[in-house]
Amino acid sequence: MDLEAISAKIRAFRDEREWAQFHNPKDMAIAISIEASELLEHFLWKSPEELDARISEKREEIEEEIADIGIYLTELADNLGIDLLAAMEKKIEKNALKYPAQRVKGSSKKYNEYSDESEGGEP
Ligand SMILES: [Mg+2]
Structure with missing residues (x-):
């Protein structure tokens, strides 16, 4: 799936729920920051030596946070007409x-x- 196709899928998901009214640039930027913080939370208080084990244990959850960031980022760029x-x-x-x-x-x-x-x- 390419970026245009994933953008269309994100738009459809949003529009089916009538959420475009909430997705202004400020709140989208806040959402990106919150999702980035959720990603960071997986690594909080972990020593460099503990990181590999943490990533293995929480791989699926970490993947989901990365996806959340990507989804909001892709939608924000799309909303602003940024390629x-x-x-x-x-x-x-x-x-x-x-x-x-x-x-x-x-x-x-x-x-x-x-x-x-x-x-x-x-x-
Ligand atoms: Mg999340």
């Missing part, structure tokens, strides 16, 4: 300029934490 795949592709290209591989490889620093003498674009 989600094109927007993601554009942002990846922007991130590639912000984080040139030769400059940031193996580092988790933010783009503005690299020193000026490093290769690549300016921070």
